[in-house]
Amino acid sequence: MAIVFSSKLQAGEPEGRFHADSYYAxxxxxxxxxxxxxxxxxxxxxxxxxxxxxxIADAADGQLFVKVLIIEIFGSIIGLFGELIS
Numbered sequence: 001m002a003i004v005f006s007s008k009l010q011a012g013e014p015e016g017r018f019h020a021d022s023y024y025a026x027x028x029x030x031x032x033x034x035x036x037x038x039x040x041x042x043x044x045x046x047x048x049x050x051x052x053x054x055x056i057a058d059a060a061d062g063q064l065f066v067k068v069l070i071i072e073i074f075g076s077i078i079g080l081f082g083e084l085i086s
Contacts, residue, residue, distance in 0.1 A: 035082060035085060039079055040079045040083075042082075043075065046075035050068060050071055
């Protein structure tokens, strides 16, 4: 995204610098990035915890691997959902 935004940069006019649309665009980009970042953070934590549990469950009983793997897939959907929202 930084490459896309950097190609659209241009010098602004001093009188239009603090326009309401500029504030809205800045805050919208900030919160969109924060939303994606936190959703991917939670996705990583979820996948890490369920991955560890999956390894332990597979060592204990081989039939639980597929069940825990399905839970891990649903956990990783959190990150995909966060990407699609913003």
